[in-house]
Amino acid sequence: MSKGVWIAGGGVICxxxxxxxxxxxxxxxxxxxxxxxxxxxxxxxxxxxVVEVKAGNAxxxxxxxxxxxxxxxxxxxxxxxxEAIQSAGIGELKQYRTGLVSANTVGGMDKTEHFMEAFLTxxxxxxxxxxxxxxxxSITELVADALAIRHHVSTISTACSSGANALMYGARMIRxxxxxxxxxxxxxxxxxxxxxxxxxxxxxxxxxxxPFDDTRTGLxxxxxxGYVVLVSDAVAEKVKPWCKLSGFANANDAYHQTxxxxxxxxxYKAMQGxxxxxxxxxxxxxxxxxxxxxxxxxxxxxGLAIERLFAPAFPPVSSTKSxxxxxxxxxxxxxxxxAALAVKEGIIYPNAQFTTQMKELPxxxxxTFSRGNTLTHVMSNSFGFGGNCSSLVFSK
Amino acid sequence: xxxxxQGTGCVSAxxxxxxxxxxxxxxxxxxxxxxxxxxxxxxxxxxxxMGRVIKMGVAASHxxxxxxxxxxxxxxxxxxxxxxxxDTGVFLNKLVTQQEDMLTPTAFIQSTHNTxxxxxxxxxxxxxxxxxxxxxxxxxxxxxxxSLLFMQEDPSRKVLAGAVEEITDYSHxxxxxxGLYKNGVAAGEGxxxxxxxxxxxxxxxxxxxxxxxxxxxxxxxxxxxxxEKFLNRNxxxxxxxxxxxxxxxxxxxxYYEAIExxxxxxxxxxxxxxxxxxxxxxxxxxxxxxxxxxxxxxAPKAIMVKGEAPAKIKRILIWNHHNTTHHSLILVSAC
Amino acid sequence: MADLKAxxxxxxxxxxxxxxxxxxxxxxxxxxxxxxxIDALELIVLLQQHHGIRxxxxxxxxxxxxxxxxxxxxxxxxxxxxx
Numbered sequence: 001m002s003k004g005v006w007i008a009g010g011g012v013i014c015x016x017x018x019x020x021x022x023x024x025x026x027x028x029x030x031x032x033x034x035x036x037x038x039x040x041x042x043x044x045x046x047x048x049x050v051v052e053v054k055a056g057n058a059x060x061x062x063x064x065x066x067x068x069x070x071x072x073x074x075x076x077x078x079x080x081x082x083e084a085i086q087s088a089g090i091g092e093l094k095q096y097r098t099g100l101v102s103a104n105t106v107g108g109m110d111k112t113e114h115f116m117e118a119f120l121t122x123x124x125x126x127x128x129x130x131x132x133x134x135x136x137x138s139i140t141e142l143v144a145d146a147l148a149i150r151h152h153v154s155t156i157s158t159a160c161s162s163g164a165n166a167l168m169y170g171a172r173m174i175r176x177x178x179x180x181x182x183x184x185x186x187x188x189x190x191x192x193x194x195x196x197x198x199x200x201x202x203x204x205x206x207x208x209x210x211p212f213d214d215t216r217t218g219l220x221x222x223x224x225x226g227y228v229v230l231v232s233d234a235v236a237e238k239v240k241p242w243c244k245l246s247g248f249a250n251a252n253d254a255y256h257q258t259x260x261x262x263x264x265x266x267x268y269k270a271m272q273g274x275x276x277x278x279x280x281x282x283x284x285x286x287x288x289x290x291x292x293x294x295x296x297x298x299x300x301x302x303g304l305a306i307e308r309l310f311a312p313a314f315p316p317v318s319s320t321k322s323x324x325x326x327x328x329x330x331x332x333x334x335x336x337x338x339a340a341l342a343v344k345e346g347i348i349y350p351n352a353q354f355t356t357q358m359k360e361l362p363x364x365x366x367x368t369f370s371r372g373n374t375l376t377h378v379m380s381n382s383f384g385f386g387g388n389c390s391s392l393v394f395s396k
Numbered sequence: 397x398x399x400x401x402q403g404t405g406c407v408s409a410x411x412x413x414x415x416x417x418x419x420x421x422x423x424x425x426x427x428x429x430x431x432x433x434x435x436x437x438x439x440x441x442x443x444x445x446m447g448r449v450i451k452m453g454v455a456a457s458h459x460x461x462x463x464x465x466x467x468x469x470x471x472x473x474x475x476x477x478x479x480x481x482x483d484t485g486v487f488l489n490k491l492v493t494q495q496e497d498m499l500t501p502t503a504f505i506q507s508t509h510n511t512x513x514x515x516x517x518x519x520x521x522x523x524x525x526x527x528x529x530x531x532x533x534x535x536x537x538x539x540x541x542x543s544l545l546f547m548q549e550d551p552s553r554k555v556l557a558g559a560v561e562e563i564t565d566y567s568h569x570x571x572x573x574x575g576l577y578k579n580g581v582a583a584g585e586g587x588x589x590x591x592x593x594x595x596x597x598x599x600x601x602x603x604x605x606x607x608x609x610x611x612x613x614x615x616x617x618x619x620x621x622x623x624e625k626f627l628n629r630n631x632x633x634x635x636x637x638x639x640x641x642x643x644x645x646x647x648x649x650x651y652y653e654a655i656e657x658x659x660x661x662x663x664x665x666x667x668x669x670x671x672x673x674x675x676x677x678x679x680x681x682x683x684x685x686x687x688x689x690x691x692x693x694x695a696p697k698a699i700m701v702k703g704e705a706p707a708k709i710k711r712i713l714i715w716n717h718h719n720t721t722h723h724s725l726i727l728v729s730a731c
Numbered sequence: 732m733a734d735l736k737a738x739x740x741x742x743x744x745x746x747x748x749x750x751x752x753x754x755x756x757x758x759x760x761x762x763x764x765x766x767x768x769i770d771a772l773e774l775i776v777l778l779q780q781h782h783g784i785r786x787x788x789x790x791x792x793x794x795x796x797x798x799x800x801x802x803x804x805x806x807x808x809x810x811x812x813x814x
Contacts, residue, residue: 386526
């Protein structure tokens with residue numbers, strides 16, 4: 001059993017940086033990663049800016065130490081997981097009961113959608129090699145096997161809240177004494193499937209997205225992977241952890257399959273639940289990393305839920321998706337790393353492309369990067385399809 | 397960490413009853429679910445948009461809630477390896493054949509893996525914890541484990557836990573190309589749900605004593621040793637198991653044969669995949685079946701491989717593996 | 732408009748609804764047929780697929796899709812523009 005769950009380290013790869021340090025650099029220099037797609041091929045290439053990881057599969061494979069024909073989802077996952085483990089400084093993983101809980105929404109779809117082109121003309125066609133890792137769980141196992149993690153391996157898929165839910169499951173296993181260390185987070189690669197899927201919902205912005213801005217018209221898709229290394233009290237004593245995962249909660253909006261309820265019921269309950277577990281009041285939160293996708297619906301619901309919960313005093317808030325785009329299954333993991341680091345280094349991330357405060361909200365996001373703030377408690381929100389709402393609280 | 401099974405619900409190739417007359421035997425390598433009339437549980441206005449796997453999940457979850465006499469669970473936790481294949485297939489088909497033009501939103505939103513869990517919550521108006529595991533043959537087991545952990549935090553919680561899987565023409569064609577359905581191994585599909593409670597009461601049908609997963613054991617020896625240690629951790633010896641239910645599927649059953657002979661030589665052994673089919677979340681049906689067996693204190697002849705179940709069935713061990721790499725152990729006890 | 736009703740029923744998979752069941756002026760959303768935002772998106776695809784009309788702004792949806800009649804009038808208007 002472990003009373004506490006600590007963050008010993010974290011790793012990120014996304015469209016603004018191939019590692020955590022590069023991402024921080026981009027935030028500091030106000031360089032969001034939206035661009036015309038270079039690596040994914042789509043008829044919509046010129047219409048929708050995306051935030052791709054700025055590397056082809058061959059280069060990623062080399063960094064990951066994996067075959068170049070493997071799914072991009074796995075390559076990204078491996079790179080971020082390796083960085084997280086290295087940064088944790090806990091020594092060899094095999095000395096602990098270690099688990100890998102990874103989230104993703106697309107699995108090996110980047111390869112599958114190519115396979116289907118041949119398969120649909122003739123069901124005996126198409127190379128099986130391209131679908132052998134189609135399943136979400138298979139991607140996780142490619143990474144688990146490469147990292148020699150065998151004690152516990154699992155995969156969660158709850159749309160955009162997936163990565164956050166991975167941290168929750170990992171934390172529960174550590175608390176109950178089942179595991180000592182859990183690499184938890186998520187990964188997703190850009191695919192035609194998701195790009196076109198989001199396009200049918202008409203929530204993609206043809207410009208750089210403007211989260212929490214009154215003039216916002218949609219999101220930009222991104223890709224990447226982000227993992228934290230969760231450890232028990234006993235392991236935390238050996239290292240200087242970044243912070244504690246002090247609270248978390250998942251609630252369901254139960255309103256509509258994809259849209260959020262106008263008042264953000266699920267959002268509110270998730271944030272409230274996380275505070276409750278951490279035994280904190282809303283006023284104790286020093287910064288919120290918003291889900292902030294830039295869609296009319298999400299930002300409004302999330303904003304109103306925050307207003308209801310935090311009024312009259314609002315902490316600084318910002319959406320890092322204004323830089324990274326919406327990385328779907330990876331977002332909960334990537335943003336957990338950003339939030340945990342925020343506690344450690346006192347960082348408030350900027351919300352890019354912001355000009356106009358939302359009419360319905362009495363607060364607006366932070367627009368500049370700052371370090372050295374005293375941030376004792378930081379909250380990170382991730383809200384997904386199926387009404388799946390998650391909120392994490394990190395504390396000193 | 398244990399819990400009590402308060403209710404069960406299942407949509408499978410076997411209908412909702414397998415005792416003792418109504419067992420259906422199949423030919424061929426695809427065991428389809430006999431779809432019930434889903435309108436019994438789902439309003440016509442919502443049914444139109446639901447793919448088959450969602451309907452199966454909603455139906456099975458409602459049956460289990462009814463069986464348990466529970467209106468609103470405190471969590472909905474489920475597993476599925478393949479997710480919503482039909483809608484994924486539809487969207488991919490249009491994506492390719494229509495060159496990314498005029499695609500339909502319904503197929504896309506239905507294809508996300510947590511759609512079943514989300515729809516169950518939506519129909520119940522359930523704001524509680526909601527999670528979906530998508531890890532092949534460990535999807536159900538992780539859902540059960542997450543349920544146990546969630547109840548450990550607060551023993552007053554009641555959890556709706558389950559698993560779904562479906563076969564589509566595309567998926568069957570592709571999986572067949574991988575050689576999965578040879579030598580009498582048949583593909584299966586369906587949904588099974590359980591209402592779990594940390595507190596025992598008069599409605600408790602069985603005790604979910606323990607769940608464990610074993611990933612990529614190096615050998616039969618390691619597997620056998622792990623199974624024995626699992627039982628020891630629960631204060632048991634292999635000889636204490638009144639019925640061993642295995643995931644024998646007629647393909648490569650060598651692990652089952654070896655370890656049965658080694659550890660369970662004198663115990664009765666049963667199988668279940670000839671009734672439900674082979675698929676990643678098949679163990680959910682073994683659990684459903686085991687609950688029924690413990691409640692009724694009888695085991696259908698059609699499942700027995702060796703020996704006969706004793707008059708008093710106290711402890712059942714479900715041991716299922718996928719390809720020898722993913723082993724799941726579920727210990728269920730009478731209560 | 733009868734054809735349009737049949738197309739709507741097919742696109743939205745409105746089982747057990749026949750074209751005769753949909754009134755020309757009956758509100759399609761909220762009350763009436765009880766359609767929602769996803770159905771609106773499906774109707775946008777319907778207009779594209781069957782009538783070659785692209786709606787750039789989903790915000791125009793509620794007006795265009797108010798009833799079968801408003802849809803039919805919109806289609807006629809758009810087609811006469813390109814004629």
